[in-house]
Every structure is written in C-alpha cells, then in structure tokens.
Amino acid sequence: MQAFIEDFRLNFIEDGRYKYILQGLGNTLIISLLAVLVGIAIGFLVAIIRSNHDKTGHMKVANALCKIYLTVVRGTPTMIQLLIIYYVIFATVNVPKIVVAFVAFGLNSGAYVAEIVRSGIMAVDQGQFEAGRSLGLNYKQTMRYIVMPQAFKNVLPALGNEFIVLLKETSISGYIGLTDLTHGGDIIRGITYSPLLPLLAVAIIYLILVMGLSYCMGRLERRLRTNER
Amino acid sequence: MNGDTLIEVRDLHKYYGKHEVLRGIDTQICQGEVVAIIGPSGCGKSTFLRSLNLLEPPTKGQVIFEGNDITAPGTDVDKIRQKIGMVFQQFNLFANMNIRDNITLAPVKLGIMTKEQAEKRALELLERVGLPDKAEAYPAMLSGGQKQRIAIARALAMNPDVMLFDEPTSALDPEMVGEVLGIMKELARDGMTMVVVTHEMGFAREVASRVMFINEGLIQEENTPQEFFEHPKNARLQEFLSKVL
Ligand SMILES: Nc1ncnc2c1ncn2[C@@H]1O[C@H](COP(=O)(O)OP(=O)(O)OP(=O)(O)O)[C@@H](O)[C@H]1O
Ligand SMILES: [Mg+2]
Numbered sequence: 001m002q003a004f005i006e007d008f009r010l011n012f013i014e015d016g017r018y019k020y021i022l023q024g025l026g027n028t029l030i031i032s033l034l035a036v037l038v039g040i041a042i043g044f045l046v047a048i049i050r051s052n053h054d055k056t057g058h059m060k061v062a063n064a065l066c067k068i069y070l071t072v073v074r075g076t077p078t079m080i081q082l083l084i085i086y087y088v089i090f091a092t093v094n095v096p097k098i099v100v101a102f103v104a105f106g107l108n109s110g111a112y113v114a115e116i117v118r119s120g121i122m123a124v125d126q127g128q129f130e131a132g133r134s135l136g137l138n139y140k141q142t143m144r145y146i147v148m149p150q151a152f153k154n155v156l157p158a159l160g161n162e163f164i165v166l167l168k169e170t171s172i173s174g175y176i177g178l179t180d181l182t183h184g185g186d187i188i189r190g191i192t193y194s195p196l197l198p199l200l201a202v203a204i205i206y207l208i209l210v211m212g213l214s215y216c217m218g219r220l221e222r223r224l225r226t227n228e229r
Numbered sequence: 230m231n232g233d234t235l236i237e238v239r240d241l242h243k244y245y246g247k248h249e250v251l252r253g254i255d256t257q258i259c260q261g262e263v264v265a266i267i268g269p270s271g272c273g274k275s276t277f278l279r280s281l282n283l284l285e286p287p288t289k290g291q292v293i294f295e296g297n298d299i300t301a302p303g304t305d306v307d308k309i310r311q312k313i314g315m316v317f318q319q320f321n322l323f324a325n326m327n328i329r330d331n332i333t334l335a336p337v338k339l340g341i342m343t344k345e346q347a348e349k350r351a352l353e354l355l356e357r358v359g360l361p362d363k364a365e366a367y368p369a370m371l372s373g374g375q376k377q378r379i380a381i382a383r384a385l386a387m388n389p390d391v392m393l394f395d396e397p398t399s400a401l402d403p404e405m406v407g408e409v410l411g412i413m414k415e416l417a418r419d420g421m422t423m424v425v426v427t428h429e430m431g432f433a434r435e436v437a438s439r440v441m442f443i444n445e446g447l448i449q450e451e452n453t454p455q456e457f458f459e460h461p462k463n464a465r466l467q468e469f470l471s472k473v474l
Pocket of ligand 1: 250275277
C-alpha cells in the first residue's frame with residue numbers, strides 16, 4: 001500500500017504531473033469532437049451524393065470523386081494519413097497541430113460514416129421513397145422528410161460504434177507531437193520510468209469515455225424507437 | 230357517368246433491359262370512370278399503372294394527363310403527381326411519423342394547405358375512412374386493413390383528380406379485405422376516377438365501369454363488367470377467368 005501511494009505521488013502529484021493527463025484529455029476531447037463533426041458533415045454529404053447517383057443516375061462526376069475518396073481513405077492506415085496531412089499537405093502552412101489532427105481524423109472518419117449512412121439509406125424500403133414521390137414531393141423533400149430520418153435511425157448503432165473507434169484512434173496523435181491523452185500518459189512514463197500507473201490511468205479514462213458514449217447513444221436510440229412501437 | 234378524357238395512353242412501351250414488359254398500350258380513362266385491371270402475375274399490370282404517374286418512365290409512347298403530354302421532356306412531374314393519388318399493395322405509410330403527419334406532410338410541404346387546414350382535413354379524412362381515433366398512432370401499431378385505409382386517406386389529402394390502386398387488398402388478411410374495398414366503393418360512388426389493379430373479381434364486377442384484361446404486355450380485352458365476365462371473347466381471358474372465378 002505504501003508503495004502504491006509513493007508510486008501515485010511520483011507519477012501524478014510531483015511537479016503537477018497530472019497536468020499532462022489533463023491537458024492530453026482536453027486535446028483528445030477537442031480533437032474527437034471536432035473530428036466527429038467533420039466526419040458527419042463529410043459522411044452525410046458523400047452518402048447523399050452516392051445514393052442520389054444510385055437512385056437517379058445523376059452526379060456522375062461527384063460520385064466518382066466520392067469513390068476515389070472512399071477507396072483511398074479506407075485503403076490506407078489512419079496513421080499514414082495523419083503523417084501525410086501533417087508533413088506533406090500542411091507542411092508549408094503554419095496551422096496548429098490540433099487543427100491538423102481533427103482535419104485528418106475527420107477526413108478519415110467521414111469515409112466510414114459515408115458508407116454507414118449509405119447502407120442506412122439503402123436499407124430504407126424503396127416503397128417509402130415511392131410513396132413520397134407519388135404524392136408529388138420531389139427527390140430532395142422525399143429524402144429529407146421520409147428517407148433520411150429512417151436511415152439515421154437505422155444507422156445510429158453503427159455510427160455510435162464509429163465514434164468510439166474514432167475516439168480511440170486519436171491516440172496516435174502523439175506521432176505529430178501533439179499531447180493527447182495517450183501521449184500525456186506516455187510523457188509521465190518517460191519522466192518517472194514507472195509505466196504502470198500512468199498507462200493504467202490513461203486506459204481507465206478511455207474506458208470511461210467510451211462507456212459514457214455508449215450510454216448516450218443507447219439512450220438516443222431508445223428515445224427514437226419509443227415512438228414507433 | 231363518363232365525362233371528358235382524363236388520361237390518354239398512346240402506344241406505351243416499357244423495356245427492362247431487353248425484356249419488353251409493355252408492348253404498345255392504347256387506352257383512355259375518362260372522368261368518373263372506375264377501371265379495373267386484371268391479368269396473370271407478371272403480365273405488366275403494375276408497370277402499366279406506375280407509368281401513369283411516371284413512377285416507371287415509359288420507354289416509348291405517351292401519357293396525356295388532362296390534355297398535357299406528361300411524358301414530354303421538361304414536364305414538371307412532381308406537379309402532375311400531386312393530382313394523381315396512388316395506393317400501394319404494401320401500404321407504404323411513412324414509418325417515421327404518426328398518422329396525422331403521414332396525411333399532412335405532402336399538402337403542407339408542397340404549400341397547398343397551411344398546417345391548420347391540413348390537420349383539419351386529416352381529421353375529416355380519418356373520419357371518412359373510419360379511423361378518427363388514430364391520428365396520433367404510428368403505422369407499426371396498425372393492422373394491415375387500417376394501414377391501407379390510412380394510405381387511401383393520405384392520397385385523398387392531396388385532392389387528386391384520379392386514384393391509382395395497385396392490388397390494394399392483396400397483402401391483407403382475408404377478414405380485412407372488406408373494410409378497404411368498402412372505402413373504395415364509397416369513393417367510386419362519390420365520383421372519383423379510379424384505376425384499380427385487382428384480383429378481387431367481385432369488386433371488378435360490382436364497382437368497375439370497365440374491366441381491362443392485360444396479358445403479355447397488351448390490353449387483350451376491355452369491356453363493361455357485364456360483357457367482360459359473361460361473354461369474354463379472348464381465349465386467354467376465358468382461360469384466366471375459368472381459373473380465378
Ligand atoms: N424494376 C424492374 N426491373 C426488371 N424487371 C422488372 C422490374 N419491374 C418489373 N419487372 C418485370 O416486368 C414484368 C412485369 O412486372 P409487373 O410488376 O408489371 O407485373 P404485374 O402484372 O404487376 O404482376 P403481379 O401480379 O405479380 O404484381 C415482370 O416480368 C417483372 O419481373
Ligand atoms: Mg403488380
């Protein structure tokens with residue numbers, strides 16, 4: 001017990017080392033939140049373009065661009081994407097690392113969100129779409145009021161899962177020298193040469209975040225579902 | 230009973246790839262008519278019905294609705310569809326909204342009625358289809374027969390000039406067929422122009438002003454119900470009737 005207290009003091013209290021963790025947690029939260037927003041924006045846009053193309057045959061060029069984007073993002077490791085965006089694309093401009101990170105993770109997540117949302121749109125019965133059109137609603141109105149709300153509900157569990165993956169994936173932010181939660185814990189380890197507590201603390205914080213996220217998604221799902229049965 | 234021509238179909242062809250499903254359909258549907266369409270499975274009944282509101286765009290030929298060629302390029306199809314109600318075999322009520330919203334969505338979003346007007350009309354229509362207490366219900370809570378009656382109410386909310394029905398009772402349990410047919414009969418009595426694909430020979434005989442036999446992508450016979458059922462001329466129709474009657 002004595003040893004544990006000593007270890008705890010060394011890793012978190014001395015020189016205010018807990019601040020590495022706090023700072024890292026803050027960055028992880030900011031990166032994840034902004035990346036989720038970027039990912040949702042890109043993902044829905046791409047999904048809408050792709051399903052519009054599938055349903056109407058329009059938007060051939062945009063659809064082709066979307067497909068390239070999906071192939072590249074899903075076909076290469078996230079880490080490489082992050083490094084390329086940091087060292088190549090943003091090499092000459094001076095943007096804060098945190099911006100680089102959320103842009104990179106957002107671009108990455110967008111591809112997965114896009115395919116999730118597209119599958120959700122396709123899972124909505126074609127009859128729903130036809131009923132909307134038969135009443136005189138145009139394509140956009142039918143998608144907006146009838147298809148998308150149902151698609152969104154269909155994919156909520158998968159989206160929640162994607163956000164959890166994204167949150168954990170931000171743990172490679174350290175590779176561009178950004179102090180995220182993982183890197184914060186690792187800095188302490190490097191100073192104290194005592195790996196157990198800092199890494200355990202980091203793991204527990206991720207776990208709490210993920211469990212909190214799961215809980216919120218579950219509640220949202222239930223709220224959307226109660227209406228219908 | 231028969232007034233002016235409401236829909237005129239000229240030499241309508243439809244291909245799915247190389248498969249020619251409609252092979253040259255010519256007919257007219259007049260104001261106030263109730264046209265029943267019968268025929269074997271897969272002969273193109275649905276395809277024909279769905280080309281009347283361009284849910285299936287024809288490969289060749291014309292559909293003239295209220296004097297306008299709606300198959301001509303540049304036609305505002307959405308505008309036309311507002312005047313053509315459609316009821317589907319699978320009901321297709323919007324699963325994400327309650328019954329009131331199902332009925333009011335199109336009139337409100339299309340700017341035809343205010344929300345208040347549309348809600349008032351929805352209640353009238355629910356009254357008319359015998360479901361005044363279902364405004365707050367969701368589609369999943371209703372029986373098939375109730376769903377189809379709501380689907381009819383939803384189409385009527387747009388005040389269409391014609392109603393298309395694609396086997397409206399085929400997905401229903403037998404005991405629910407009557408309630409839906411009952412509403413359709415009332416509609417017919419009120420003078421609504423209707424085109425009904427159906428397997429309900431009783432309905433065709435009793436309510437239709439004309440019965441149409443589609444087979445192999447062609448109208449092979451059309452006549453008054455009396456003549457159609459008592460003195461069928463086409464050999465395929467005779468065979469078909471002998472099986473279904
Ligand atoms: N989207 C489509 N793509 C390809 N073939 C189709 C499509 N829709 C219908 N068909 C084919 O066209 C033919 C006619 O179909 P249609 O649905 O009009 O028949 P139907 O007379 O309504 O039959 P049923 O009584 O089974 O409803 C069928 O052979 C069907 O397989
Ligand atoms: Mg059919």
